[in-house]
Amino acid sequence: MRVGIDSYSYHRRYGELRAGERDPGAAVWPLVPAPVLAHARDLGVDDLFLETCYLPEPETIDGPMLEAGPVRVGFSWGHPWPDGAFHGLDGGRTPAAEDHLARWIDAAARLGHPVMRITLGSPASRGTEPASVLVGRLIEPTRRAAERAEAVGLSLAIENHGDLRAEDVLEVIERTGASNLGVTLDNVNLIRVGDDMIEGTRMLAPRTLLVQLKDHPPTPDPTVWGGPISVALGEGVAPLRRILDVLGTAGFDGPVCVELASLGSEQVDELAMIECSVAWLRDNVPGAGSAVGSIQSQEAMHG
DSSP: EEEEEGGGGTTTTOOOTTTOOOOOSOOOOOOOHHHHHHHHHHHSSSSSEEEEEGOOGGGGGTTGGOOTTTTTEEOOOOOOOTTOOOOOTTTOOHHHHHHHEEEEHHHHHHHHHHSEOOOOOOOOGSSSSOOOHHHHHHHHHHHHHHHHHHTTEEEEEEESSSSSSOOOOOOHHHHTTTTTEEEEEEEHHHTTOOOHHHHHHHHHHHGGGEEEEEEEEOOSSSSTOOOOOBBTTTTTSOOOOHHHHHHHHHOOOOOOOOOOOOOOSOOOHHHHHHHHHHHHHHHTTTTTTSSSSOOOOOOOHHO
């Protein structure tokens, strides 16, 4: 397994405040990857997945813009920010969402990425229809996206994004019949839709290409809007080591990325939380190596 970061961890720095979050009080970063790339390089992680909502238009991105030394870079597509953005494939309702995904598939292929995280929807787009109806509507759009990605040698990793249970994600993949579709496993999103964290991991592990690992404090209601508050890995109550054991038993050897979601109303330093989480991953992820570089977070980033 490899140690990584998903750039959603920096969402407040890019100007996205989730409900109930405190403004960090720092200057908002422009929608470019440079500050995240610098932090990832300083931490010496293996992988960095960049949320496309915090990037320029895909056609403008080139190799030098994503230069990160030994850090392998990929894209995370489908987060619905800013207002008006697509909720992934929007539950199969919106052809324009497919067109948007196609542009990022082309960019990922042009840049030589092997895998891209995608979402099929979000909690906000979920609605109240039965899962069977939603799954049925998603099959053809997902198949078309997989076919486009397969033609350029790209695998798509569908996240359980708080919209579908583990069994529904697997049904979408199986019914498309696409060999280049896999899973982005988010352990906290499992409990947001009523799945057990360990059993859901066990279900998804054989198809998992990428992990977004979260920790959370004790909470009486994991279905609270926005999901449980994130804490640094190892500082909460999520069974992280058991999750890694399940993944290892299934043969998973891809990136395990720290992802910070809701940060709550207290004043926190997400950069320090990411650094603590990367250290925890290095101590606990099977096969993780030592840091390539030292932590040299720049004053402007912490400001």
